[in-house]
Amino acid sequence: MAIPHIILFGLFAVICSVALAADHSPLQDICVADLAGPVLVNGRPCKDPKLAQADDFFFSGLHMPGNTTNTFGSSVNLVSVAKVPGLNTLGISMARLDYAPWGLNPPHTHPRATEVFTVLEGSFYVGFVTSNPENRLISKVLQKGDAFVFPVGLIHFERNIGHTNGVAIASLSSQNPGAISIGSAVFGSKPDISNVILAHAFQVGKNVTNRIKARF
Template sequence: MASTYYFVTIAILALASVVLVRASDPSPLQDFCVAANDSKYVVFVNGKFCNNPKLAKAEDFFFSGLLTPRNTSNPVGSTVTQANVAQIPGLNTLGISMVRIDYAPYGQNPPHTHPRASEILVVLEGSLYVGFVTSNPDNRLFTKVLYPGEAFVFPEGLIHFQFNMGKTNAVALAALSSQNPGVITIANAVFGSDPKISADVLTKAFQVDKKVVDYLQAQFWWPNN
């Protein structure tokens, strides 16, 4: 009987290993896979639909939008310029992307997470107070003040932020380990969801009066991405 349990256990572990391997993202099987929106030319599938490689052109791998400063006259004082697969079709299946972040004086990129990517950020201009919080149960805060040329890493899925400490504008570039990292801004998601999360849930979760929740849900939560 013991041997039967042993073999059953081995079989279950083997099956679990196969499932885990199959659940991972597939490796690219070609040099590139330019994302295609027109199904007329679709011949491969790998992540997004892929255009025929023979139809690829240099513009599929090019984006000039990271050069231009963006308007930061908004409630959070920052604007994110994305350079992911939506802007650069040639990024499809390559697992990388970038963003430029412009900060007004004392502006911030509010606490948020990227569900599909780790991030490394480098300051180009100004100074930034940056940090991230580890997962439960410790919720440790790691922070640093960055100056031009200095970089900081935000691990995948963890809540992080940047705050411009100076009286002048700041600029940063960040690279992310996904062609489409996604972003969840905490305040926007919790208090600005559509439809709204029940006030009973939020009053208990944050241990505040319902009037506080009602006030927060009535605000306009600025999408800076």
């Protein structure tokens, strides 16, 4: 028995609506985030557009080097909607990344954003790992002026492989990309993940997981 055209049309509409259920395009010129607003939404509520000011779309400080005197020798200055309310609903953000010689931005993911990593100064070894079951490492050495793409959600890293300081700019396809550092998330969670679970997952003894936890 043939399915009526109206049912086929309905199924097509449902399929299309699911396929398009990603971040939506803005429905108005601006939606400056009300960072102090009490309303909780998936994103940020908008304040009255008539109250928008130039400073809602402005940030100063990307010319300032970050502090790289830490364990990893790297620093990230993220310019997201939390710092520039005018980014709300626009689906973009950026960051300045500074690296000491041999500094590392350790393996991490951005759950809501693809990243374009562009080298301004220095030489970098970068890469990302595809998902199971392949777990394929795709990596490359970058020089000044080079750019590399890290697909959304995939674990990636960057290491300065030169004897001088390195600087890069990251462009991200979300106003709030998020960052999950693998080491600190797994070994520095609060409350902590049981050593029984970690020892089993990483196929090591509990004494090893205890030592790693102490570092985080």
